[in-house]
Amino acid sequence: xxxxxxxxxxxxxxxxxxxxxxxxxxxxxxxxxxxxxxxxxxxxxxxxxxxxxxxxxxxxxxxxxxxxxxxxxxxxxxxxxxxxxxxxxxxxxxxxxxxxxxxxxxxxxxxxxxxxxxxxxxxxxxxxxxxxxxxxxxxxxxxxxxxxxxxxxxxxxxxxxxxxxxxxxxxxxxxxxxxxxxxxxxxxxxxxxxxxxxxxxxxxxxxxxxxxxxxxxxxxxxxxxxxxxxxxxxxxxxxxxxxxxxxxxxxxxxxxxxxxxxxxxxxxxxxxxxxxxxxxxxxxxxxxxxxxxxxxxxxxxxxxxxxxxxxxxxxxxxxxxxxxxxxxxxxxxxxxxxxxxxxxxxxxxxxxxxxxxxxxxxxxxxxxxxxxxxxxxxxxxxxxxxxxxxxxxxxxxxxxxxxxxxxxxxxxxxxxxxxxxxxxxx
Amino acid sequence: xxxxxxxxxxxxxxxxxxxxxxxxxxxxxxxxxxxxxxxxxxxxxxxxxxxxxxxxxxxxxxxxxxxxxxxxxxxxxxxxxx
Numbered sequence: 001x002x003x004x005x006x007x008x009x010x011x012x013x014x015x016x017x018x019x020x021x022x023x024x025x026x027x028x029x030x031x032x033x034x035x036x037x038x039x040x041x042x043x044x045x046x047x048x049x050x051x052x053x054x055x056x057x058x059x060x061x062x063x064x065x066x067x068x069x070x071x072x073x074x075x076x077x078x079x080x081x082x083x084x085x086x087x088x089x090x091x092x093x094x095x096x097x098x099x100x101x102x103x104x105x106x107x108x109x110x111x112x113x114x115x116x117x118x119x120x121x122x123x124x125x126x127x128x129x130x131x132x133x134x135x136x137x138x139x140x141x142x143x144x145x146x147x148x149x150x151x152x153x154x155x156x157x158x159x160x161x162x163x164x165x166x167x168x169x170x171x172x173x174x175x176x177x178x179x180x181x182x183x184x185x186x187x188x189x190x191x192x193x194x195x196x197x198x199x200x201x202x203x204x205x206x207x208x209x210x211x212x213x214x215x216x217x218x219x220x221x222x223x224x225x226x227x228x229x230x231x232x233x234x235x236x237x238x239x240x241x242x243x244x245x246x247x248x249x250x251x252x253x254x255x256x257x258x259x260x261x262x263x264x265x266x267x268x269x270x271x272x273x274x275x276x277x278x279x280x281x282x283x284x285x286x287x288x289x290x291x292x293x294x295x296x297x298x299x300x301x302x303x304x305x306x307x308x309x310x311x312x313x314x315x316x317x318x319x320x321x322x323x324x325x326x327x328x329x330x331x332x333x334x335x336x337x338x339x340x341x342x343x344x345x346x347x348x349x350x351x352x353x354x355x356x357x358x359x360x361x362x363x364x365x366x367x368x369x370x371x372x373x374x375x376x377x378x379x380x381x382x383x384x385x386x387x388x389x390x391x392x393x394x395x396x397x398x399x400x401x402x403x404x405x406x407x408x409x410x411x412x413x414x415x416x417x418x419x420x421x422x423x424x425x426x
Numbered sequence: 427x428x429x430x431x432x433x434x435x436x437x438x439x440x441x442x443x444x445x446x447x448x449x450x451x452x453x454x455x456x457x458x459x460x461x462x463x464x465x466x467x468x469x470x471x472x473x474x475x476x477x478x479x480x481x482x483x484x485x486x487x488x489x490x491x492x493x494x495x496x497x498x499x500x501x502x503x504x505x506x507x508x
Contacts, residue, residue, distance in 0.1 A: 120463070122468050124472075133471065133494070138446065138453040242453075348463075379490075380479050
């Protein structure tokens, strides 16, 4: 498949980018892993589930002329000087090769998990994980649920579960009451965000939203789970059916790193036109810094305009304001030291290969740990344990290798795949 | 009334919500454990978005299907515990 622009990811950033390039007359393809566009924030089964502005963006995407390849996963990507970037996709067991004049990376973010005793017990989900499952049709009416972890995501997930009839036992935020109070006090500078947060909070007023509280352990119980929460001084054990625990978002940068884009901290470095350090490769939305859907729409639009070589429409957003808010989020929800001490020697860190905490050594590089313990070599390819190993052991990040996702050998052996470099297939 | 379909879960018929992914449907009927880890521990879905691979099951003979990405279909045969 030969196109002018390939957009990877159909969340807000990818949708806005594809609309810009397709409406400018560029042949555009959007590659997305889900069966319907929308990304995580606009995950839906029917359009009626979505807010009005999301529906408008999806309608515009439908009409803009971009080809949408859903259920498709990028497993490899290459660029060479002077040659167009190439993506190799796996879709329904087949390999598809895409040559594009420009690639826009809009791969979004994933949840950060941290290990604590019992975190692998069935019934313990991610926070975003629980949100995704409910949006995908899970019925939670009447279930007793504990939410814990950190970050603004606690609010919409609590509001969603309450609206679906769950009994929320408690919502626990690890950030200290002092930091939370400072953050809330500063929200007047972002009135839209303040209104949104307040509206979400009113939907679960019957449940305590405890700051400076975190999960210490989960045990399977006769009927469901037993969750131990602590504020560092006292402990409280809560019986529940499910727990949702997540510690914020991590930019999804595997594809950007595979293409050799410059990374700073955990994000892709871009200029004002969302250009990465690699020619013809752009990045938009969360991979360039966690700032939410509205910022993603703005940066997606900017990336699409730059890729299409047209002027970007005025967005009315100031990038500096989004960056300032992102910095406030990072400071407020910084992970507390106590969380590093939660795992016991036997606590699983890498769930794919069952590598336990005692098998890791602080300061050992990701590659050496991987070779010695197999941590990060399983099906998720280190997506789950990578960020937690960085937090716990300062392990650094192992450069990604193709295939980015487990892929049937048949797809890798197809004639299309053969033309691509599937470097380092395990 | 939420529409339901019947699937075959580990050989037994089970009614689950029709308009759902398999992981969401199994959560709805209280089925959290979906597979066994390398060391034999029970495990269930975690990320809900296709990244962690913790919800892999066998669907109609096809192994390693991520239940969180697999739509529910009437009559589908699901085997857990791999």
